[in-house]
Amino acid sequence: MPMAYPPGAKTHAAQIDAQAFLTEDGASLPLRQWLPTAQANAVIIALHGFNDYNHFFAAAGQYFSSQGIACFAYDQRGFGAAPQRGLWADSKTYADDLQVFTQLIKQRYPGLPVYLLGESMGGAVVITAMSRQDMPKVDGIILSAPALWARSTMPWYQTSLLWTLAHSLPWLTLTGSGLHVQASDNIEMLRELGRDPLVIKATRVETMYGLSDLMDDAYNSAAALHGNILMLYGEKDQIIPKEPTSNFVQQLLASNTAEKTVAVYPNGYHLLLRDLQAATAWNDIVAWINTGTxxxxxxxxxRAKQWLGIAWQQ
Structure with missing residues (x-):
């Protein structure tokens, strides 16, 4: 059976220090901060993607901090240098951690607008967390190529193979070599990821199964999202297909519970915030934070309107 590895009992008061996010069950999640030299005017909490860790936000965090935005990114459980590396916690645990971290940040920066930014898997965590009623109010969410490849949009043979492996060889690790997909046009950055020991290269099947559960939850949560939303997607994304992304956006636009801005980049890949044109997305995010629309x-x-083949009111 595919296993999840959720947290233990809540025995600590959650806290943030310069190096880590200490959770209520005592897990120490490595934390990076990019703080403005002057007083901050906004805060971004950034969540990394699958098999990645907090370093994903290094260049973007430096840029945003130069624009007066304080940025925080922590390693989610099972990734980077966080405990139980390679093991999947579960969707609820990732959302719970984000909820607690957001509360702590809002206490540290009372009165400042707080934004949640999620890349790929991190975007799916943000979506599921923000669809809950107990999530602290934030001023907006930024979804960069969120992981929305739900099982309902996968070919039957793919879901069948995943189920079979997860229920027979859940400990089996797969590398993804031979898939011939390109995550970015920033080749030097991709080479650095390949050399980085904190980036997971071989993934347990049960962890992939857990990710599929999370993507299912996120894909089905469009109507439950509320607040200001900025969603970014690259037309050359080879990781998260166009169909589930487009379907999610259509559901999102049909909902009256959120203000939405959708941005599509013709030359963008999956790792939009680290592509060669990453500065374009960074500038758009800062402008959106400053104006809200x-x-x-x-x-x-x-371009998003052309890509979707529809028009909508912002």
């Missing part, structure tokens, strides 16, 4: 400097929201 379109137009974006790049005009990517207009």
């Amino acid at each position: 379109a137009p974006l400097p790049s005009g990517a929201e207009n």
Whole structure:
């Protein structure tokens, strides 16, 4: 059986220090911070993608901090240098951790607008967390190529193989070599990821199964999202297909519970915040934080309308 490895009993008061996010069950999740030299005018909490860790936000965090935005990113359980490396906690645990961390940040920065940013798997965690009623209010969420490849949008043979492996060889690890997909046009960055020992290269099947559960939850949560939303997607994304992303956006746009801005980048890949054109997405995010809506400097929201084949009111 595929296993999840959730936290233990809550025996500690959660806290944040310069190096770690200490959770209520005593897990120490490595933390990185990028703080403005002057007083901050906003805060971003950033969640990394699958098999990645907090370093994913290094370049973006430096840029945002230069714009007066305090940035925080922690290693989620099972990833980077966090405990139980390679093991899947479960969707609820990842959302619970984000909930607690957000509460702590809001206590540290009372009165400042707080934004949640999730890349890929991190975006799916943000979606599921923000669809819950007990999540602290934030001023907006930023979804960069969120992981939305739900089972309902996968080919039957793919879901069948995953189920079979997860229920027979859950400990088996797969590397993904031979898939011939490109995550970014920033080749040097991709080579650095390949050399980085904290980036997981071989993934347990049961962890992939847990990720599929999370993507199912996120894909089905579009109507439950509330607040200001900025969603970014690259037309050259080879990791999360167009179909589930487009379907999710259509559901999101049909919902009246959120203000939405969708941005599509013709030359963007999956790792939009680290692509060669990453600065374009960074500028759009800063502009959106400052105004809360379109137009974006790049005009990517207009491309989104063409890409979706529809028009909508911002």
